[in-house]
Amino acid sequence: MYSEFKEFKNYPRPEEVDKWVESIWKMANSIKYDVEVLSDNGFSFNFGIRHVKNEFTYVKFKPEGMDEFYGYWQPVMSGPAPLLIHTPGYGAEISAHPxxxxxxxxxxxxxxLGYATPSGPDESKQRDNTWPVLADTIISYAEKGYKQWLVNCILAVRWAMAQTEVIENRVSFFGTSQGGGCSLLLGSIFKDKGVRCVAADVPFLTNLPMAKSLRAITYNYEPLCSIDNTDDGWQALGFVDTISHVNRLNCPVLLTAGGKDNICPAEAIKSLSQLLSGTCSYNYFENLEHRYSREFITLLLSWVRMYA
Incomplete structure (x- = not known):
């Protein structure tokens, strides 16, 4: 794939990625969960945001054997209509999309994973002053961390798909940074299960060996030093690297990259676009830093209008 990066020799083969995705679905299918739609919309004077009553609302998901986590449900006034799923960056923020x-x-x-709640981040879930999802992925060899993160998403998507406002089997994914990378992973996971398109803004978890060689996001590789076998750690990263999912991404994919992004470098994101065989739009913004941008929102609106 990219023979100049020795870490790729440890990446899983396509059939191993398929089995890993199957194991995610198996885990999601085995979990019973309750859902509570919160009546107060999570309003707080600290946040200073209020919506029309019962328009936008928090939803609490309570899966057996896993931590509770939240969604923020923003339905159309009149449906049914397509479903868009937004996933957060590494800061675990919650976003509204009127x-x-x-x-x-x-x-x-x-x-x-319960990292963010209606009253703010749950800092008790942090470790070493950061969210441990990537570290947990590495030290568990991809059996925890992002695997559980993605299972949570499947449970939430299932709930949303069952709402009367939603057109059945018509879902798209979008996000920035971690949210962009995980939107691509969800596009892979929901292959042939209703996915329409993905829009990934400056996506993290993309060609991690190249990103490392460019001295980007180096802090995210520290967990590799805490395990006995670094090669196995790179294999774990390979399961969540979007490069490993190119054969499964059969829906239209929108990508953005910034020339001043020193966290998720444009070169790594461009390399993903060159491997995708289907409809793909790679958008490079020379002066864009690593952030959620107006440029992406403008592109996103056009992308979902065409494909969602």
Whole structure:
């Protein structure tokens, strides 16, 4: 694939990635969970945001054997309509998207693993002053961390798909940074299960060996030093590297990259675009840093209008 990066020799083969995805579905199918739609919309004077009653609302997901986590449900006024799933960056923020709802889309923001709540981040879940999802992926050899993160997303998507406002089997994924990378992973996971398109903004978890060689996101590789076998750690990263999912991404994919992004470098994102065989739009912004941008929102609105 990219023989100049020795880490790729440890990456899983396509058939191993398929089995890993199957194991995610098996885990999701085995979990019973309750859902509570919160009546107060999570309003707080600290946040200073209030919506029309029962328009946008928090949803609490309570899976057996896993931590509770939240979604932020933003339905259309009149449906049924397509479903858009937004996933958060590594800061575990919760986002509202009235601009998408006004264009006729249901939007569910998912905050996996209980990192963010209606009253703010749950800092008790941090480790070494950061969220441990990537470290847990490495030290568990891809059996925890992002695997559980993605299982949470499946449970939340299933709930949203069952809502009367939603067109059955018509879901798209979008996000920035970690949210962009995981949107691509969800596009792979939901292959042939209703996925329409993916929009990944400056996506993390993309060609990690190349990103490392460019001295980007080096802090995210520290967990590799805590395990006995670094090669196995790189294999774990390979399961969540979007490069490993190119054969499964059979829906239209929108990618953005920034010339001043020193966290998720444009070169790594461009390399993903060159491997995708289907419809793909790679958008490079020379002066864009690593952030959620107006440029992406403008592209996103056009992308979902064409494909969602």
């Amino acid at each position: 601009e998408l709802v006004s264009q006729g889309y249901n939007v569910l923001h998912i905050s996996p």
